[in-house]
Amino acid sequence: MPETIEELVRQAIAAAQQAGDLAEFEVEDCGVERPADTDHGEWTSTVALRSARLARTAPAKIAQAIIAHMPASPAIAKVEVAGPGFINFYLNAAANNEIIRTVREQGMDFARVDEGHGLKVNYEFISANPTGPLHVGHGRWAALGDSMCNVLEHAGYHVDREYYINDHGSQMDVFGGSVVTRYLQLIQIMREDGCDVATAYDKLLADREAYVEDENDEHPENHPFMDAFNEALGGNSYGGDYIVEIAREFVESDGDKWVDADADERANEFRERAYQAMLGRIRATCDASRCPFDLWFSERSLYVKDESGTSQVDRAFKRLDDMGHLYSTDDGALWFRSTTFGDDKDRVLVKSNGEYTYFASDVAYHWNKFQRDDYSIDLWGADHHGYIARVTNVCDAMGYEGKFEVDLGQFVNLLRNGEPVRMSKRRGTMVSYQELLDEVGVDAARYTLISKSANQTIDFDIEAVKKQSSSNPVFYVQYAHARVCSILRRAAGVTEEQAAEMGMDAVAKQAIGEDYDLSLLTDPTELQLGRKISSLPDLIASAARDRAPFRLTHYVEELASDFHGFYNACQVLPSEGRPVAEDLSRARLAACDAVRITLALCLKLIGVSAPEVMRREEQVEE
């Protein structure tokens, strides 16, 4: 439709200029947009405003000249000039509602746009260290990243979803060492108390809890194990409950066989098995939040030598060196000349002690990405923003200028009933994402985490999100979907079970039939449905372009609101005292069905389920 309008406007301008009613000027873009306010028609052209200077004429006057020469079009009911010079187009009902048929034909392929032109994008997100569970902040990247990928794919990009596992650095040894220490403590308690592992486990957790509470160390007698743990590891440790949990798994599967084992062998075994256990938990949490990855990329793999005797790190370094971007200092450190690209200082790749920095891995990793994809996007927490410059610079240096992008996500503040969830220094990081998912459910968690612009911090109130009430937009939207399904089921004369069996598309087909006349839908609330649904392709394109999947949550709330308004104003099925003509009823059913499909599609893109049935009994009593 915008193409049609654009063409009409161009013809009108040419005709007006030919007739001498309008000064000659070149038109680049007619600025066909959707008016913010639906009172202003379905489409508007800002060409008169844009051309005011070129034409040396007041915008309103230009607009008048243009509409005087506007060719007639079957789809357009009315064209008028409004405000400072907007040219507003009002579609007739049939043209406006045609989108309903389109949606029903295209289903989940509706609103596919070609914003990306098939560009191969590597989208890396979460990438939390495998030394602890995902926390709520990671949950935001999960929701955001996954939704972003869905939107990009719908907008014509080819997306590879990637999780980068930081399994290389010394923190892995610290992690393994922490589990060993906890393991030894469990065995010690079992031997001294003659108890089973469950009892020993509880004792260690209670000990840790006492330690967390005792911030000023006034009662060291209440947490001897935590103190011993810290002493054994010199404070360089992971103290969380999950470490004790993993240690317990070692006791359960291996008994006490590692107590007197060779320390190095034990350290290796524990590090590797604990790593896999932790990674398993992380994957499970990603699965639970409907966040799949195409590739789990191991940092270690960057250091593995191939047949040529070189690793990916070596090859990436060689590339940089060949291009003259590396240098060594007398102490043996290797540097990347980041200042060439405007950084504050050069950055170390290899430390003077011979160890590789985290940055070295990132250089090789991004080089690797560009061997596989055309464009690379990293989703990072806002606290890493200081790191953007050096990675961008190194991508530029390797010859991939303009092909690397970082999307930042601000933090999540966790609240409960308006009060910040207390996070003491000793408790370390916060509530795990898995716990949050378990408490509020995936739908509410994802919806809430995605519903705000990524560069806004989120106040996530657990109680408010959990509350299944009208104040919670996710239920409002899901209810609209369930309500449509209910109507369609009733129209088709099928039970919930039968509908679940045959699928809603088949139910809708049975209810509506093949032919229906969309020109019958002329009520303002009916026209609004077509208008709103028609705007989705543009919205998807903009959400992809601006990396703003949260716009879908706003859209879906608006569409649900439009539907509820329609539902209250227009009877779909005839009932006692409210007759509806058969052909009008079927046209309204088709509109309902288009709403259902559009809602389901949008919810799918943001990873939220679209329930076909919702019952009030499920509501939580206050």
Place this chain on the structure above:
RNA sequence: GCGCUCGUAACUCAAUUGGAUAGAGUAUCGGACUUCUAAUCCGCCGGUUGAGGGUUCGAAUCCCUCCGAGCGCACCA
């Protein structure tokens, strides 16, 4: 000190990137159910877009200066 992200209704946020009278939800208040599921709808109230300048037909949006909040400025990962 430098950098990044912000500051919009009482609260939580929008405003498709420079467009029309800055919009939604929540909360408060007032209406609509023996219903095609009221987890709904309709209405009222609510604004100097942190402050001050500038750019132009037009600014919440772009530029400058302040004020305030959060987060960064490692041979840590």
